[in-house]
Amino acid sequence: MRHPEPSDGVLRxxxxxxxxxxxxxxxCGIRRTRRLELLREVRETAAPGGEAAExxxxxxxxxxxxxxxxxxxVQYPATGVWAEETLRRLRxxxxxxxxxxxxxxxAAAAALRAGIGxxxxxxxxxxxxxxxxxxxxxxxxxxxxxxxxxxxDPGDPAALPLHALPDGRTAxxxxxxxxxxxxxxxxxxxxPKGHKRWDTQWSGALTLLRRYDAxxxxxxxRLLRSVVPLSxxxxxxxxxxxxxxxxxxxxxxxxxxxAAVLVHEVQHxxxxxxxxxxxxxxxxxxxxxxxxxxxxxxPLEGLLRGAYAHLALAxxxxxxxxxxxxxxxxxxxxxxxxxxVVLPVLVGCGELTAGGRVFVDAMAAAERAMDGLPPPGGRxxxxxxxxxxxxxxxxxxxxxxxxxxxx
Numbered sequence: 013m014r015h016p017e018p019s020d021g022v023l024r025x026x027x028x029x030x031x032x033x034x035x036x037x038x039x040c041g042i043r044r045t046r047r048l049e050l051l052r053e054v055r056e057t058a059a060p061g062g063e064a065a066e067x068x069x070x071x072x073x074x075x076x077x078x079x080x081x082x083x084x085x086v087q088y089p090a091t092g093v094w095a096e097e098t099l100r101r102l103r104x105x106x107x108x109x110x111x112x113x114x115x116x117x118x119a120a121a122a123a124l125r126a127g128i129g130x131x132x133x134x135x136x137x138x139x140x141x142x143x144x145x146x147x148x149x150x151x152x153x154x155x156x157x158x159x160x161x162x163x164x165d166p167g168d169p170a171a172l173p174l175h176a177l178p179d180g181r182t183a184x185x186x187x188x189x190x191x192x193x194x195x196x197x198x199x200x201x202x203x204p205k206g207h208k209r210w211d212t213q214w215s216g217a218l219t220l221l222r223r224y225d226a227x228x229x230x231x232x233x234r235l236l237r238s239v240v241p242l243s244x245x246x247x248x249x250x251x252x253x254x255x256x257x258x259x260x261x262x263x264x265x266x267x268x269x270x271a272a273v274l275v276h277e278v279q280h281x282x283x284x285x286x287x288x289x290x291x292x293x294x295x296x297x298x299x300x301x302x303x304x305x306x307x308x309x310x311p312l313e314g315l316l317r318g319a320y321a322h323l324a325l326a327x328x329x330x331x332x333x334x335x336x337x338x339x340x341x342x343x344x345x346x347x348x349x350x351x352x353v354v355l356p357v358l359v360g361c362g363e364l365t366a367g368g369r370v371f372v373d374a375m376a377a378a379e380r381a382m383d384g385l386p387p388p389g390g391r392x393x394x395x396x397x398x399x400x401x402x403x404x405x406x407x408x409x410x411x412x413x414x415x416x417x418x419x
Contacts, residue, residue, distance in 0.1 A: 047095070050095040074125075078127065088258075220268060260278070260281070284317075293313070342391065
């Protein structure tokens with residue numbers, strides 16, 4: 013199944029980074045289609061018959077009874093990480109075995125949420141059974157566990173429910189074994205104190221988003237299904253995994269910083285979905301471009317994704333500054349200066365597709381529109397001068413790549 017090519021109007025709306033009903037619908041549709049394709053590939057690649065066939069049948073039955081509840085389990089971000097990893101292992105003759113048994117947990121979670129009668133025998137790992145979107149079961153005895161429609165009770169001491177953040181639409185996922193990849197240091201199960209801290213910071217971040225940019229707050233609610241806490245050892249403030257569409261990884265941090273992370277990472281998720289379905293350029297992965305927000309050279313894809321997320325962030329800080337947020341003008345000037353110096357490289361790129369050209373031109377138009385409300389006191393000019401000094405220094409350090417920056 014392939015989505016029809018988006019219209020230039022939808023591409024322009026997405027390229028501007030401004031939320032739109034059409035853009036959100038396209039992103040959600042792409043994510044849904046990709047997830048269903050991935051599950052179908054797992055189904056076709058895994059050995060037929062046995063327990064797997066029973067699990068698929070239960071998932072199909074749950075979908076017939078409650079399509080919305082089943083879709084939430086299937087579309088849950090961690091399900092995508094499991095599906096991609098399982099498919100990769102099924103196609104690799106050597107290496108760790110694929111966790112096909114997790115399909116039973118998906119099916120059982122869908123059946124529980126659909127409210128249908130069922131029986132399923134599953135094998136907990138390490139004495140725990142994860143039911144996606146619901147939480148963990150801790151059986152009193154080792155060995156296979158027989159599940160029925162009465163097996164899940166959030167109030168049972170043997171259950172650890174998935175923590176819901178205060179908005180009611182987003183989960184704080186510190187349980188699912190597939191909530192992050194092996195290279196991402198996700199935090200372990202938080203304490204009640206840790207959950208309370210996240211509730212406070214999340215509520216504060218949403219309050220700021222709604223105050224400064226109500227449309228982005230609504231977009232965040234529609235596109236973000238889960239937040240995965242990063243471990244304390246992580247140096248990153250936030251991140252996204254393309255396989256975990258609809259999820260953001262983030263450190264616990266004060267509300268102003270968390271709100272900015274959400275703006276930034278939601279854009280990464282939007283562009284990952286769009287470019288995965290509709291290539292915006294034909295460039296290779298060679299790291300040759302200067303990105304002011306990083307020290308290392310970036311491929312064109314990395315430059316585009318970084319510029320896109322920072323463009324949204326510059327707009328957010330501009331709105332926050334107009335509300336009088338402390339330090340917002342400085343943030344806006346610095347980040348806009350980064351984007352402004354990169355956009356000519358993107359606009360002048362000969363490897364953009366037709367859709368990519370529309371998208372990047374819309375980015376450039378959105379950046380130019382910021383001239384209507386400039387920071388006071390010449391702050392933007394000062395920021396541009398600082399970025400230019402950084403560019404000259406970087407080119408001196410990377411003379412073979414100097415031609416890929418703006419001169």
